[in-house]
Amino acid sequence: QVQLVESGGGLVQPGGSLRLSCTASGETLDHYAIGWFRQAPGKEREAVSCISGKTTTTYYEDSAKGRFTVSRDKTKNTVYLQMNSLRPEGQAVYYCGSDLGKSPWDCDYYSDPPYFGFWGQGTQVTVSS
Numbered sequence: 001q002v003q004l005v006e007s008g009g010g011l012v013q014p015g016g017s018l019r020l021s022c023t024a025s026g027e028t029l030d031h032y033a034i035g036w037f038r039q040a041p042g043k044e045r046e047a048v049s050c051i052s053g054k055t056t057t058t059y060y061e062d063s064a065k066g067r068f069t070v071s072r073d074k075t076k077n078t079v080y081l082q083m084n085s086l087r088p089e090g091q092a093v094y095y096c097g098s099d100l101g102k103s104p105w106d107c108d109y110y111s112d113p114p115y116f117g118f119w120g121q122g123t124q125v126t127v128s129s
Helices: none
Strands: 001-005 010-012 018-025 034-039 045-051 058-060 068-073 078-083 092-098 123-129
Touching: 001 092, 018 034, 018 092, 018 123, 034 068, 045 068, 045 078, 058 068, 078 092
Parallel strands: 010 123
Antiparallel strands: 001 018, 018 078, 034 045, 034 092, 045 058, 068 078, 092 123
8 A cells, every 4th residue: 555654844933944745655656646735633634735747737725825835856756845934823734645646637626635545644843933
C-alpha cells in the first residue's frame, strides 16, 4: 500500500515561514495531482492548495493566495508547500493527499476530493508567539 508522508511542521511565530514536504515510498509522484489540506482541532478538514499532475497549474484557496506556494521537485519525488507570513489561524495538522492517478479529475475538485484515496499521517504546524 502506497503511503504519502508529510514532514516539515513545527512551531513558528506569527509572520514566520515553514516549508512542508510530501513524498511517497514505492510510488513516483511526478504525474499525480497532490493536494494540501489542513485540519484544526474541532474543525473540518479544509483544502489549502493543489498542484496538477497533468500540467504546471497550481491552485490555492483564498486563505493561501499570496502567502503559500506549492511546487514539485521531481528529482526528489517531493511536493512542497512553502508557507510564508503564517497566521495563528493557520495552526493545524497539515496533510497531503492524492488519487495517485486512479481518477481522471486531477485537481478539478480538490476543495472536497472524495476521489483522493491516499493520505499522509499529517504534520503539525503551530503558530504562536
